[in-house]
Amino acid sequence: MVLENSIEEFIERFRTDAASGNLYPQPEGSVLLEFVAAGQVVYLFDRTGPYTAKPGPARVIVHPVLKTFSPSEIQEESLVVTQISALEGVGKITRTEKGFLIVQAKMPLVCGLLDHEQPDLKPGDWIRFETRPPTHGFYLVK
Known part of the structure; x- marks a missing residue:
């Protein structure tokens, strides 16, 4: 599964999820x-270039790839860094796109799916998840 065609296209597609x-x-x-x-x-x-991101307040598209995920009976957002650039937590799906679940888990996460089938999940569903490192970041230039 191809998760992005270009950095610019990815940023425009998920800008509102930063x-x-x-x-x-x-x-x-x-x-x-x-x-x-x-x-x-x-x-x-860093997916946007070595000198693009500026220190200070920023908006960044946080893009992990899911390693595991399953429905969650817990309906409280959690997010923990388990190792450098890997996350796990519980979150609510805010929307879906082919190859992606956008999950609110303390912050918006644009979670990529490597499987070829879109899971039977919809906005409003809660999931428990674990991500594969590295988590990608797309810095939004103001």
Whole structure:
């Protein structure tokens, strides 16, 4: 399954699903964005270029790929960083697109699906999930 055709197309497609938070300065040559949102420090694989993201308040599309997911009877958002650039939590699906579940789990997550079948899930459903590292980050230029 192809999850994106280009960085620009992905950003335009999911711009409204960006998370608000703060970026810390990026060390020279680093491919990781240090993004703080929803009380978590998340390291994101920078998809928008090594010198595009500016430190300070920012909007970033947080794009993990799901490793596992299942319906959740728990209906309370949670999000935990389990290792560098990997997440797990519980969230509510806000919308679906072919190959994606957009999940609100303390912050909006544009979760990619590598399976060829779209799961039988709909907006309003709650899921428990675990992601594969790295989680990608698409910085939105103001």
